[in-house]
Each structure stands twice: as structure tokens, then as C-alpha cells.
Amino acid sequence: MVQEIPMVEFKDVTKFYLKSNQPAVEHISFKISKGEFCCLIGTSGSGKTTLMRMINRMNSVTKGKVLVNGQDVKTMNAVNLRRHIGYVIQNNGLMPHMTIRENIVLVPKLLKWPKEKLAGKAKELIDLVELPESYLNRYPNELSGGQQQRIGVVRALAADQNLILMDEPFGALDPITRESLQKLVQNLQRRLGKTIVFVTHDMDEALRLATKIVVLHDGKLIQVGTPEEILHHPANKFVKDLIGEERLSEAKYETVKVKNVMTAPVKINLGASLTDALTLMKEKHVDTLLVVDDDNHLKGYLSIADLQRKYPLVSTVSDILRTVSTTVGPDEYLRDNFSRILSRNGQYVPVVDANEKLIGILTRSSLVNVVYEKIWGDKNTLKNQSAKKAN
Ligand SMILES: Nc1ncnc2c1ncn2[C@@H]1O[C@H](COP(=O)(O)OP(=O)(O)O)[C@@H](O)[C@H]1O
Ligand SMILES: [Mg+2]
Numbered sequence: 001m002v003q004e005i006p007m008v009e010f011k012d013v014t015k016f017y018l019k020s021n022q023p024a025v026e027h028i029s030f031k032i033s034k035g036e037f038c039c040l041i042g043t044s045g046s047g048k049t050t051l052m053r054m055i056n057r058m059n060s061v062t063k064g065k066v067l068v069n070g071q072d073v074k075t076m077n078a079v080n081l082r083r084h085i086g087y088v089i090q091n092n093g094l095m096p097h098m099t100i101r102e103n104i105v106l107v108p109k110l111l112k113w114p115k116e117k118l119a120g121k122a123k124e125l126i127d128l129v130e131l132p133e134s135y136l137n138r139y140p141n142e143l144s145g146g147q148q149q150r151i152g153v154v155r156a157l158a159a160d161q162n163l164i165l166m167d168e169p170f171g172a173l174d175p176i177t178r179e180s181l182q183k184l185v186q187n188l189q190r191r192l193g194k195t196i197v198f199v200t201h202d203m204d205e206a207l208r209l210a211t212k213i214v215v216l217h218d219g220k221l222i223q224v225g226t227p228e229e230i231l232h233h234p235a236n237k238f239v240k241d242l243i244g245e246e247r248l249s250e251a252k253y254e255t256v257k258v259k260n261v262m263t264a265p266v267k268i269n270l271g272a273s274l275t276d277a278l279t280l281m282k283e284k285h286v287d288t289l290l291v292v293d294d295d296n297h298l299k300g301y302l303s304i305a306d307l308q309r310k311y312p313l314v315s316t317v318s319d320i321l322r323t324v325s326t327t328v329g330p331d332e333y334l335r336d337n338f339s340r341i342l343s344r345n346g347q348y349v350p351v352v353d354a355n356e357k358l359i360g361i362l363t364r365s366s367l368v369n370v371v372y373e374k375i376w377g378d379k380n381t382l383k384n385q386s387a388k389k390a391n
Helices: 048-055 078-083 100-104 106-110 115-128 133-137 145-155 175-192 203-209 227-232 237-243 245-254 274-284 304-310 338-343 364-376 379-390
Strands: 008-016 023-032 037-041 063-068 085-088 163-167 195-200 212-217 220-225 267-269 288-292 298-303 348-352 358-363
Touching: 008 048, 023 048, 023 063, 023 212, 023 220, 037 048, 037 203, 048 063, 048 163, 048 195, 078 085, 085 145, 100 106, 100 115, 100 133, 100 145, 106 115, 115 133, 115 145, 145 175, 175 195, 175 203, 195 203, 203 227, 203 245, 212 227, 212 237, 220 227, 220 237, 227 237, 227 245, 237 245, 267 274, 274 288, 274 304, 288 358, 298 304, 298 348, 358 364
Parallel strands: 037 195, 037 212, 085 163, 163 195, 267 288
Antiparallel strands: 008 023, 008 063, 212 220, 288 298, 348 358
16 A cells, blocks of 8 residues: 655654753654644643644744654755745734735745746735735734634635645634634635644644644653544543543543433234233323334324224224324434434334334433533532532
């Protein structure tokens, strides 16, 4: 099999800053594939910026190698390398004395693009971030913080860079602007197939945006994985803390499937008599029965009200059968079915497999346990809560 060359690869990278006898990062190895959205996350001082700036040689590598497109960055021309890698920083880095147009085409101009191509690019990019073309003639301070950062983001795309580095780009923005910029960046990345390396200390942001998360602590690599892997299998307490209690219990709940909480159905065969049905209802304390054929295919349900009305006019269950309007599959997520079940008048939803065979029921009371755990966590938390209340 031909191995695709990663967009970026860290090979046992260690960095000492001048006059420092502590490494800023040490023995870091991981790969970033083309088209990936890679978030570097860790607390302040964990080495995120150091690592990122080694990709475009704004920082040198002390030991080990950083490869971009399979080539050791040490062997490349640093200025040229930097111009071909987009770079977005927190306070947008726009030149205050240049118009938005001049800011956007700064790098393409340095790359000596022809004039018409420059003009076209400025228009294309301002459209891309949904700002009016007239803004091209404004100066940065005539735009809001969020608008400036939009320009900061597209400027990093101006020279058709395939690799873009972003260092806490939205840290200084209010939550709403931040969210709209996150969406913008995610959209651009998916639509244009860019590779993004994104530094953040915010796990929410990383989980929302990343296809790969790299967790750093004290200059060491703690864990690399997809958001799901990080969330469901945090490598240690540090990663757990970074995710936070709330998200962890949320994640536990997020992955509960129907089959994990379904209970045994009370069922009866199509050909059974109404007397059998009534006896079974009494015995199991239920007011409806699910009806199946000889192969356990779900055929409908039978209610005590219908039974009472028709008894003894008809003799078998199949005569007063009603169709079931909703079923769920065992591998569906509970979270996707919550409102469906709670909003239904009935007390439960039958669970059927791919062949329409009845394998369980999802009752309202099985949801209660899940909601309970989600809200209270484990039993100890509940004990603590009630102890607090009692005091
Ligand atoms: N220019 C520098 N000179 C000396 N030490 C530095 C320099 N930049 C960062 N460091 C040190 O390297 C470590 C990692 O810093 P940094 O990469 O900026 O972390 P982060 O971006 O995760 O907050 C810290 O201990 C920091 O003090
Ligand atoms: Mg930093």
C-alpha cells in the first residue's frame, strides 16, 4: 500500500530556548494528514505555540525533525516556507495603516502575483467571509473586532495556502462572534480542503472543530486522538480535568444506546385467544401487549380498552390488533429518541431489529434512570447533594 505523505510530521522533536535548561517541548511525535483539522490543546505554557511555530520555522528545532509535505523544514528557505503557510493570530495582526484590501493581498503581492489576480482575490475572499465589498477600502479600525478577525482568517488563505496555522485565533472574542468564526473556519476547511493546525486551551472549541486533538502538558505529548477517543478514553487525569466533569458525564449519556436500557417486552402471539391475553395482562400488570407472529415479528399491539370493548365478540388477538406507529432500533442512540418517546402518549416504544423482530421495549421509566444519572451523576454525588440539603 502506498503511504500518503502527511502534511505535517513531528519526529521526536525537542526544543530548548536559548539560555533555558528546561525543554519547552520534548520528544514530540505525531502526524497531521492532509485535510485534517488538528487542535493542539493544553494549559498555558504547555508548549502549543512553540510547537506550532516550528512548522513554519518561526521557531527552530533543537532535536528531531519537523517535516512539511515530507520535507524537513530545516532544508527549506524559511521566508518562502512562511509565505506558503497561512498564519492567524489572536489579534488578527492586520496592519493598521493599510486598507483591508492591502492587508488581504499582502502575501500574494510579495509572491508577485499579477495585478488583476490580486484584485480578483480580494473580492473573492471578502465574499467568502460575507462582508460587503465596500469594506475593502476601509481601515482595520473601522471594522468590529469580529469583522477584523474574519479578515485575519481569510488573509491566511489569500495566497492559496493549503496549510494554515492558527494560534488561539478567537480567544479575545465574545462567545457569539467566536462561535460564528468557528463555523466560518470549519466551513472553509471542509469546503476548500485546507489543513488546519489550531492552538486552543478551550476543550469545547477543540471538540467542536477538530478531527484530531493533540493534548500537551509541560512540553510533553499526553494523548493524540479523535474528539470521540479523547472524550471516551481520556488517557489520564490531566485529560479528564481538561474535558471537565460535566462533559464526561454528558459523554457517558451521549453514548447510551437503546439496547443498553431496553427491557423485556410483554408479548403475545397473533393466534392467542383474548382470554389468554387478559390473563397475561393481569399476571404482568400491564394494560397493553405487543403482538408477534410465530417468528417473533412485531405485528401490532393490543390494549385493554379494545379487549374490553370487543370481548367476547371476537376470539383471537389478531382480530383486534392495532398497528404500532413508532419503533426504534437497538443501536440507535437514546439521546436521539428522548423527545420522541417522552412526547408520545404511550408509555413505551417497541425495539425491533433489522428484520422487524421484537427484541425489547423502551419504557418511560428506563429513561428516568438515564436522566437521573445525567443530572445527579453517580450515587455518591446524590448522597452528597442530599447531605448538603439536610445541613
Ligand atoms: N521566546 C522564549 N524564550 C524562552 N522561553 C520561552 C519562549 N517562548 C516560550 N517559552 C517557554 O516555553 C514553554 C512553552 O511556551 P509556549 O509554547 O508559549 O506555551 P503555550 O503556547 O502552550 O502557552 C513555556 O515554559 C514558556 O515559558
Ligand atoms: Mg501560546
